[in-house]
Amino acid sequence: MASRFTVSNRTGWLMAGPAVLLIAGFVILPFLLAVGLSFTNQRLVSPNPTEFVGLANYNQLLDLALLTVEPLKDDAGQTVLKDGVPEYPPIRSLTRNNPDRPDLNGMREWFSFSSGGDARLVVLARDVVFMKAIVNTFTFVIVVAPVQAGLALCLALLINQRLKGINIFRAIYFMPVVVSIVVVSLLWRLIYDGQSGLLNNLLGTLSFGMIPPIDWLGNPSTALGSIIAMSIWQAVGFHMVIWLSGLQTISPTLYEAAAIEGASKWQVFRYITWPGLRNTAVLILIVITMQAFGLFAQIDVMTNGGPLDSTHTIVFQAIERGYGKQDISGGSTISVILFVIVLSISLIQRWLTREKS
Amino acid sequence: MASITLRDVRKSYGNAHVIKGVDIDIQDGEFCVFVGPSGCGKSTLLRMIAGLEDITSGSLAIGDTVVNDLPPAQRGVAMVFQSYAIFPHMTVRENVAFGLTIAGASKAEKDAKVAEAARILQMEHLLDRRPSQLSGGQRQRVAIGRAIVRKPEVFLFDEPLSNLDAALRMDMRMEIGKLHQQLGATMIYVTHDQVEAMTLADKIVVLRDGKVMQIGAPMDLYHDPANLFVAGFLGAPSMNFIDVTVKAVNGNSALVFNDALDPVEVSARRGPFRVGDRAILGLRPQYLSIAEGPGKLHGTVALTERLGAETVVEVALRNGKAVIAALSHDAVYPIGSAVDLGFDPAQAHLFQPEE
Ligand SMILES: Nc1ncnc2c1ncn2[C@@H]1O[C@H](COP(=O)(O)OP(=O)(O)O)[C@@H](O)[C@H]1O
Numbered sequence: 039m040a041s042r043f044t045v046s047n048r049t050g051w052l053m054a055g056p057a058v059l060l061i062a063g064f065v066i067l068p069f070l071l072a073v074g075l076s077f078t079n080q081r082l083v084s085p086n087p088t089e090f091v092g093l094a095n096y097n098q099l100l101d102l103a104l105l106t107v108e109p110l111k112d113d114a115g116q117t118v119l120k121d122g123v124p125e126y127p128p129i130r131s132l133t134r135n136n137p138d139r140p141d142l143n144g145m146r147e148w149f150s151f152s153s154g155g156d157a158r159l160v161v162l163a164r165d166v167v168f169m170k171a172i173v174n175t176f177t178f179v180i181v182v183a184p185v186q187a188g189l190a191l192c193l194a195l196l197i198n199q200r201l202k203g204i205n206i207f208r209a210i211y212f213m214p215v216v217v218s219i220v221v222v223s224l225l226w227r228l229i230y231d232g233q234s235g236l237l238n239n240l241l242g243t244l245s246f247g248m249i250p251p252i253d254w255l256g257n258p259s260t261a262l263g264s265i266i267a268m269s270i271w272q273a274v275g276f277h278m279v280i281w282l283s284g285l286q287t288i289s290p291t292l293y294e295a296a297a298i299e300g301a302s303k304w305q306v307f308r309y310i311t312w313p314g315l316r317n318t319a320v321l322i323l324i325v326i327t328m329q330a331f332g333l334f335a336q337i338d339v340m341t342n343g344g345p346l347d348s349t350h351t352i353v354f355q356a357i358e359r360g361y362g363k364q365d366i367s368g369g370s371t372i373s374v375i376l377f378v379i380v381l382s383i384s385l386i387q388r389w390l391t392r393e394k395s
Numbered sequence: 396m397a398s399i400t401l402r403d404v405r406k407s408y409g410n411a412h413v414i415k416g417v418d419i420d421i422q423d424g425e426f427c428v429f430v431g432p433s434g435c436g437k438s439t440l441l442r443m444i445a446g447l448e449d450i451t452s453g454s455l456a457i458g459d460t461v462v463n464d465l466p467p468a469q470r471g472v473a474m475v476f477q478s479y480a481i482f483p484h485m486t487v488r489e490n491v492a493f494g495l496t497i498a499g500a501s502k503a504e505k506d507a508k509v510a511e512a513a514r515i516l517q518m519e520h521l522l523d524r525r526p527s528q529l530s531g532g533q534r535q536r537v538a539i540g541r542a543i544v545r546k547p548e549v550f551l552f553d554e555p556l557s558n559l560d561a562a563l564r565m566d567m568r569m570e571i572g573k574l575h576q577q578l579g580a581t582m583i584y585v586t587h588d589q590v591e592a593m594t595l596a597d598k599i600v601v602l603r604d605g606k607v608m609q610i611g612a613p614m615d616l617y618h619d620p621a622n623l624f625v626a627g628f629l630g631a632p633s634m635n636f637i638d639v640t641v642k643a644v645n646g647n648s649a650l651v652f653n654d655a656l657d658p659v660e661v662s663a664r665r666g667p668f669r670v671g672d673r674a675i676l677g678l679r680p681q682y683l684s685i686a687e688g689p690g691k692l693h694g695t696v697a698l699t700e701r702l703g704a705e706t707v708v709e710v711a712l713r714n715g716k717a718v719i720a721a722l723s724h725d726a727v728y729p730i731g732s733a734v735d736l737g738f739d740p741a742q743a744h745l746f747q748p749e750e
Pocket residue numbers: 408411413431432433434435436437438439440
C-alpha cells in the first residue's frame with residue numbers, strides 16, 4: 039500500500055515551495071535575464087529604448103587580433119636604434135584610421151613578444167582590462183586550488199589524531215571561516231599596510247631591518263600574490279573540515295591491517311588514506327575552483343582592481359561595469375562568459391576524475 | 396619456533412579491567428581457539444597478541460622473545476579481521492600482494508606468491524576483480540590470502556566467519572581447518588560459536604569476563620568441564636542443570652537426590668562436597684534416555700520436537716523444573732504422559748553452585 043506520505047504531492051510542493059520560489063527568483067530568473075540582456079544594449083537608467091545588438095557585447099569583450107610590427111626605418115632603409123634597441127612605431131598609429139586594417143580600430147596593445155627577427159608580434163585586445171581580469175582570475179584559481187587543498191589536507195591529517203586539546207586547534211583553524219570575508223579583508227589591509235603594517239614590521243624585525251617595507255597592496259607585482267595568500271588562509275579551515283570528514287569515513291581496521299603488514303607512515307598514506315579520500319578530493323577541488331572564480335569581496339575591499347589593473351577579476355569587472363558604469367548589458371555578458379568558463383571547467387574536472395572501471 | 400606464552404596478562408582501559416590476568420601456553424603449530432560470550436575480551440586478547448593494543452601488565456612471548464613492546468609488523472603475525480579489512484580500491488591481486496608490496500618485493504616474486512596463495516584458496520579466477528564485485532565468502536578468502544603470502548609463523552583470526560551465512564560458514568570452517576594442516580603454522584582463532592571451537596581446535600581456551608575458565612582439548616572440555624560455565628557453554632542443546640542435595644559422601648563420589656531424582660552416586664571430583672550441601676548435577680541431553688522400567692528422574696512430557704534422526708523431548712520434572720533429553724531415534728511421546736528418564740552416572744557431572 040502506498041503511504042500517504044509518498045503520494046501526497048500537494049504537501050510536497052507546498053513544502054518545497056518557498057525554496058523553489060526563492061531559487062527561481064534569485065537564481066534562475068536573473069540568470070535567464072543575464073543571458074537575454076547580454077544580447078542588448080540595456081543600461082541601468084537610460085532615456086533611449088533598449089535595442090537588440092546581437093553578439094556585439096561579446097565581441098567588445100573578447101575580440102583579439104595579432105599584429106606584426108616592423109621597426110622604424112630611416113630614409114636609408116636602416117633600422118632606427120634607440121639606446122641600442124630597434125625603435126617601433128606607436129601602436130596607436132597602426133590601429134587608428136588604418137585603411138588596411140579597419141577592424142583594428144579601437145583596439146589596444148595587450149602584450150607583445152619578439153618573433154625571431156626585428157619584427158614584433160603584438161597581441162591587441164578590444165578590452166585589455168577584461169583580458170587582464172581573465173588572466174588574474176585564472177592565476178588566482180590555479181594557485182589557490184592546489185595550495186589551499188594541499189594545506190587543508192595537511193591540517194586535517196595533523197588534526198585527525200586523538201590527542202588532548204586537539205579540539206582547540208580545530209577551532210582555531212576553523213575560526214577565519216566564520217568571520218565575514220569583508221572583515222577579514224579589512225583586517226588584512228592593515229596587516230599588509232606599506233608603512234607600519236604587521237607584516238612589514240614582522241619581516242623587518244626578523245631580518246634586523248634588512249628587508250625594507252613593501253607596499254604589498256600598492257605594488258602591481260605583489261598585490262595579487264598578497265590577496266592570494268590571504269584568501270588561502272581565510273578558507274583553509276573550511277576545506278580542512280571537509281577533508282577531516284573524508285578521513286573519518288576510512289575504516290580504522292584498514293589502518294590496523296596495514297600496521298600488521300608493516301606499512302610505513304608514507305605507505306599508509308599512499309595505499310590507504312589517499313585512495314580513501316578520492317571522492318573528497320574531487321569535491322574539494324570543484325568547490326575551491328568555483329569559489330575562486332567568484333573572487334570579488336577581497337578585491338573590492340583591498341585594492342579596487344588596482345594598482346595598474348593588476349588585481350582586476352572577472353566578477354569584479356562584471357559588478358564594476360553593471361553598477362559602477364551602469365552598463366547592465368556589459369555586466370550581464372561578463373556573467374555569462376564566467377558561467378561558460380566555470381561550467382566547462384567543472385565538466386572537464388568531472389571527466390578527468392571520473393571513476394575508471 | 397612460534398609458540399606463544401602469556402603470563403598474567405592484563406588489560407585495563409582506565410578503570411575498566413577487560414583482561415584480568417590470563418596465563419595461556421600455545422605450542423608451535425597448534426590451533427588454539429579462544430571462545431566465550433560476546434564482550435568477554437576475546438578480541439582484546441587477540442589484538443594484544445597482534446600488537447594492536449598495549450599490554451597493561453604481564454608478559455607476552457612469541458617463540459622465546461618477549462614481544463610486549465614490539466610493533467605489530469615485527470611480531471611475525473598475520474591477522475584476518477571479522478570485517479575482512481580488504482582495501483576497497485585495490486584488485487584482489489593487489490590486496491593479496493599488499494604485504495609484499497610494502498616490503499618492496501619484485502614483481503616476479505609477487506606474482507609467484509600470489510599465484511600460490513590463490514591456488515591454495517582456489518580463487519585464481521578472482522584475482523583481477525575488485526572487492527565490491529566479491530561475495531562475503533570470497534572477500535574472506537582474499538583476507539586469508541593476504542595473510543598467507545607472507546608465510547607468517549602465527550595466524551590470528553578474529554571471528555572470521557561470523558558475517559557469513561550458515562552454509563558458507565561450514566564450508567569456510569572446513570577450509571580453515573585444511574589450511575592449518577597444509578601450512579602447519581600456529582593459529583589463534585577467536586569465536587563465540589562453540590561449534591567452531593569444538594570442530595577446529597587442538598586447544599580451546601574458554602574465557603569469561605576477562606578470565607580463563609578452562610583450557611584443554613575439545614573432548615576434555617566436553618567430557619570433563621571444570622565448572623558450571625564451561626559445562627553450560629559447550630555442547631548443544633546445552634547441559635541440563637538440576638539442583639540436588641548431597642546425601643552421603645564416599646571418597647571420590649557422592650550420593651545426591653532431589654524430589655524428582657532417586658538417589659544416585661556420581662563422581663565428586665569437582666568438590667569438595669559435604670553431607671547436606673546443595674549441589675548442581677549436570678546431565679547432557681544426549682546422555683539421557685527414556686527408561687523402559689523405573690528410571691532415575693520422574694516427570695511428564697512437556698514438548699517433543701521430532702527432527703528425524705533425533706527427537707528432543709522436554710520433560711517437566713516432578714519438582715517443577717524442566718530437563719531436555721536428546722534421543723538419537725525417532726519416537727512419539729504424547730504430551731502429558733508420565734516418563735522416567737535414565738542416565739549413566741559416569742556421564743553425570745556434579746558442581747558446586749555458583750555464588
Ligand atoms: N577502547 C575500549 N575502551 C573501553 N572498553 C573497551 C574498549 N575496547 C573494548 N572494551 C571493552 O572490553 C570488553 C571486551 O571487548 P572485546 O574484546 O571486544 O570482546 P569480545 O569478546 O566480544 O571480542 C567489552 O566489555 C568492551 O566494552
